Amino acid sequence: MQRPDPRRGSWPRRYARPLLALAAAGIVGAGGVAAAAGPTPAADPRAMFGQQAVALRAGPAAVARQRAGDLARALGLRGTATGAEEVRDAMLGRVVSEVTLAEGPTRTGLIVHDAASGRPLAITNLAWGPGDDAPRLTSGSAPAVAERLVRAAGLAAPAGAPEVRWDDAADAWEISWARSVAGIPVPRDGMVVRLRPGGALASLSAPESPLAPAPRTPLSSQAALAVARHFAEEHGLVRLAGFAIEDRGLAWSETNGFLTGQAAFHPTLRLCRVIRLAFTLDGASGTSLIELHVDATDGAIVGGDQTS
Amino acid sequence: MSRARWSQRLLGPPLAAAILALSLGANTAGAYQGSAYENYTAFQACMGWSSGMTDTMRAQAVNALAALGYTSTWYRRTAFTRSQVLSRAGADQAVYVQSHGDQYYTIYPTKVQGFREDAGVCSGAGKVFATDIKARRSSTPAHIVVMSTCHLGEPSATLGQPSMAEAYGIAQRRSARNDSVGYGPVFYLGYTGDAWLDDQLKFERSFWAYATTAYTLGQAFDLALAYSGKASRTVPTWFGTYLYSGFPWAPSPPCTRCA
Numbered sequence: 043m044q045r046p047d048p049r050r051g052s053w054p055r056r057y058a059r060p061l062l063a064l065a066a067a068g069i070v071g072a073g074g075v076a077a078a079a080g081p082t083p084a085a086d087p088r089a090m091f092g093q094q095a096v097a098l099r100a101g102p103a104a105v106a107r108q109r110a111g112d113l114a115r116a117l118g119l120r121g122t123a124t125g126a127e128e129v130r131d132a133m134l135g136r137v138v139s140e141v142t143l144a145e146g147p148t149r150t151g152l153i154v155h156d157a158a159s160g161r162p163l164a165i166t167n168l169a170w171g172p173g174d175d176a177p178r179l180t181s182g183s184a185p186a187v188a189e190r191l192v193r194a195a196g197l198a199a200p201a202g203a204p205e206v207r208w209d210d211a212a213d214a215w216e217i218s219w220a221r222s223v224a225g226i227p228v229p230r231d232g233m234v235v236r237l238r239p240g241g242a243l244a245s246l247s248a249p250e251s252p253l254a255p256a257p258r259t260p261l262s263s264q265a266a267l268a269v270a271r272h273f274a275e276e277h278g279l280v281r282l283a284g285f286a287i288e289d290r291g292l293a294w295s296e297t298n299g300f301l302t303g304q305a306a307f308h309p310t311l312r313l314c315r316v317i318r319l320a321f322t323l324d325g326a327s328g329t330s331l332i333e334l335h336v337d338a339t340d341g342a343i344v345g346g347d348q349t350s
Numbered sequence: 351m352s353r354a355r356w357s358q359r360l361l362g363p364p365l366a367a368a369i370l371a372l373s374l375g376a377n378t379a380g381a382y383q384g385s386a387y388e389n390y391t392a393f394q395a396c397m398g399w400s401s402g403m404t405d406t407m408r409a410q411a412v413n414a415l416a417a418l419g420y421t422s423t424w425y426r427r428t429a430f431t432r433s434q435v436l437s438r439a440g441a442d443q444a445v446y447v448q449s450h451g452d453q454y455y456t457i458y459p460t461k462v463q464g465f466r467e468d469a470g471v472c473s474g475a476g477k478v479f480a481t482d483i484k485a486r487r488s489s490t491p492a493h494i495v496v497m498s499t500c501h502l503g504e505p506s507a508t509l510g511q512p513s514m515a516e517a518y519g520i521a522q523r524r525s526a527r528n529d530s531v532g533y534g535p536v537f538y539l540g541y542t543g544d545a546w547l548d549d550q551l552k553f554e555r556s557f558w559a560y561a562t563t564a565y566t567l568g569q570a571f572d573l574a575l576a577y578s579g580k581a582s583r584t585v586p587t588w589f590g591t592y593l594y595s596g597f598p599w600a601p602s603p604p605c606t607r608c609a
Binding site for chain 2: 087088090091092093133134149152154163164165166168170175210211212213218229230232234236244245246247249276277278279296298299300301302303304305307323324328330331332346347348349350
């Protein structure tokens, strides 16, 4: 039996945090040359991260709690659906409803639905029950349990065999199905179910991004490579040691601010050719990788990513 | 000591600190020292364009650490140097680093975990090794350490060398999620293998958002894992105490279930 944690959702945390935020304004120190002290945190911590959480009105809140409560029961999660909020995420361009599961002051889970479609996006079990760490599952038996839970959530796992691995950090088996549309991968989507050793659900993630219309004839590999090479020449990357360029193929990819300096992500994915650039910044470093998302419709670079 | 009593003990100091700071407008820098470092040059200036991603990640961390009660002084470009990091390492109770990280050869075949300084240079930037940091710290662990780099959530490649977590006094072990076993007020977040900026930004954003809204750091990690929108190729990991709140004034032992 999980012991209640009086700090979570209890008065010390709720009332201490706003005071702390204010106190932080007074305790940030002066930085060194070209360094800076942190800004004053907002009263609503989520606002610091471009999110706005609004408590739902009574009617919609009751609907959201009912929906989340039904889902929790179907998945064997503990707790009663309590707080219901709508969270508007400016950076990711999405609106979701979040419902907290709780037993008294103890939070036992969080259920996130897409606000518009009502589709479950993420379910996290925060309660740890007796037997959860008993090693009942194996890599062989975990997928069937995961599929049953996916169905119980009213979802369908993507076709194909899932990948199964033990995730130390999650203390769970991770069973994942990649999403593809007409044979083209959607790397950021798919379904991931994490199961505790005893078989209980740890979490379920089911992102399903909207897709832009695909071009009738996607940009050729040669054309996309030319776009990326031109970009690399323009920015001097071709002169770096070990420079290499590779077409990783078509993928439904993210439009993001990688080249524009704006940390924003368009929720609709576009069909792109993913061109990978590899190089080393100096001899003592490993290989750095950059991926450019070259729009398969018009050859524009609409996003990208880079390794740390 | 029960968690309830721990909680009650925690309440006094924050309220007192808040009231003091509000009434005096005091600059109590150093009370709970936090440092955030961003390698701007390697990821933006050297590339010839600005993705804004490392700026965003650093800003997120600075905001979150401030909300949790740490001073949150940050450094980048020529201010983020090896010597600056090491001059603060001994007193840091919260640390955030966004840079290149790896297990670098020191003297072959020995590899030591480290990250690159910025220093405003595109090549030959110095490395800050786990051994350097460990040499400057006492046995008191830091409370929160986030290494937003590649590879610094991995075990040491060379036996006997400290990992970056261990350099800050945080053993590479995880408490139970029900807190039946805890390791005190410590939490380390890092990545194994290559980490991609887009995923790091999303994961950390989600982690910090939950961590500053009444979830424990371990719960915030689990919630971010489920909901951040990161792709599977970037693999975050954590060490420390799952139910640690992140507040710096957490008690030292005795707390039989958290230390």
